[in-house]
């Protein structure tokens with residue numbers, strides 16, 4: 001892991017010094033440097049995955065704050081909620097965001113480059129590739145026409161698409177049914193405290209700046225905080241934690257997004273660009 005973070009740090013530093021013109025590590029071969037389009041794609045990929053992750057954590061927060069029942073694995077339930085909130089958000093950006101989230105789990109699966117072990121199967125989360133396919137299931141379930149191209153690109157079977165239409169409706173209705181008593185619509189909802197903590201490390205602060213500029217924490221405050229009646233005092237924090245993670249802490253009543261996760265997503269898409277380049281050559 002350390003090597004990966006170090007590599008990505010170099011990416012961040014280069015991006016900082018060259019005004020987002022070079023996500024490649026210092027000293028990279030000229031032809032392996034990403035294009036401006038790739039740099040922009042990488043920035044959006046990081047932001048979109050932060051949004052998916054934060055909606056996922058917001059799901060844990062809703063369950064814990066409102067004492068909602070969870071029939072089955074909570075991690076699956078909140079991945080579904082995150083997908084539903086993005087898909088029901090009625091915005092083109094969110095429709096792109098969910099595709100980036102699915103891609104990130106596919107890339108994460110590919111990047112493992114090892115056989116799965118019991119540790120993978122024992123995990124509280126489903127396997128990366130399962131999480132990816134389940135997000136695609138929600139996508140085609142919500143709007144089979146809009147996401148047809150994406151689903152076709154990964155050979156998502158027609159029979160599964162038909163099941164997913166039903167799964168999506170049922171999951172959406174279950175979630176919104178449970179949340180209904182707490183929904184305040186146009187408010188007044190709850191105020192949440194948003195903070196992007198500086199890290200004291202200029203490389204890591206680069207990622208902090210990208211997320212702050214995109215307002216990823218504010219998107220949770222507006223889409224969830226303002227629409228549901230929580231007791232005041234919930235905190236939404238982005239900071240450096242030393243590990244690529246994000247979590248809801250029910251005691252502290254705080255969602256934390258670790259900048260290291262942004263680094264991890266940069267590494268994933270950087271690897272994808274490099275493989276694409278190699279395939280072309």
Ligand SMILES: [Zn+2]
Pocket residue numbers: 056057060075078
């Ligand atoms: Zn989770």
